[in-house]
Amino acid sequence: MRWCCSKEASDELKLCQGKNDLGRLIINSTLFEGEHRSVIVASTGAHEMYVSDSKINVDEDNGNYVMVLSNCNEDGRAVNVTGWYAWKSKDGYLPGDLFGALDFYYFLVAVYSASLAWYTISMYLNRDAIIPIQRYIALTMFLGFLETFFKAGDFWVWNQDGTRFWFAMYFGKQKHPEIVHAH
Numbered sequence: 001m002r003w004c005c006s007k008e009a010s011d012e013l014k015l016c017q018g019k020n021d022l023g024r025l026i027i028n029s030t031l032f033e034g035e036h037r038s039v040i041v042a043s044t045g046a047h048e049m050y051v052s053d054s055k056i057n058v059d060e061d062n063g064n065y066v067m068v069l070s071n072c073n074e075d076g077r078a079v080n081v082t083g084w085y086a087w088k089s090k091d092g093y094l095p096g097d098l099f100g101a102l103d104f105y106y107f108l109v110a111v112y113s114a115s116l117a118w119y120t121i122s123m124y125l126n127r128d129a130i131i132p133i134q135r136y137i138a139l140t141m142f143l144g145f146l147e148t149f150f151k152a153g154d155f156w157v158w159n160q161d162g163t164r165f166w167f168a169m170y171f172g173k174q175k176h177p178e179i180v181h182a183h
Contacts, residue, residue: 004072092159
């Protein structure tokens with residue numbers, strides 16, 4: 001099993017097209033449908049490279065998508081890759097495991113709004129019979145409404161822009177993007 005074109009893979013196993021493919025990832029063009037990019041890294045000396053604002057457009061929604069990073073230079077040095085990447089589906093930037101939560105938080109905002117409005121109107125209509133704890137119940141409901149409102153807002157902005165709004169993220173008790181792990 002070979003991943004990279006080496007002298008052995010090219011000469012003996014005939015997995016590569018020729019000498020020009022040495023040091024590159026082996027890609028079966030008849031099976032591979034998609035986009036790939038090669039980056040040449042110098043084998044000696046100090047070298048920094050930045051790849052930014054590089055987008056790969058996926059027009060179809062028909063499968064799994066994989067990002068593969070490979071260092072195929074046998075005589076080279078280790079490569080340290082840092083940074084972030086974002087995938088945007090046809091529905092937005094929100095990760096698939098959180099997409100159902102967006103609708104759930106919309107629902108919670110509606111439920112909190114309706115129940116808070118009902119409770120506030122009921123308290124106003126019966127204001128002569130209010131006991132002090134009812135104000136704390138209303139305050140607790142309002143704080144729950146604020147938390148779900150900001151969490152829904154954070155998810156909405158994240159889904160639209162691919163970035164997170166810091167105020168909504170922290171007020172809604174969401175983790176920082178670098179802490180959210182992909183499975």
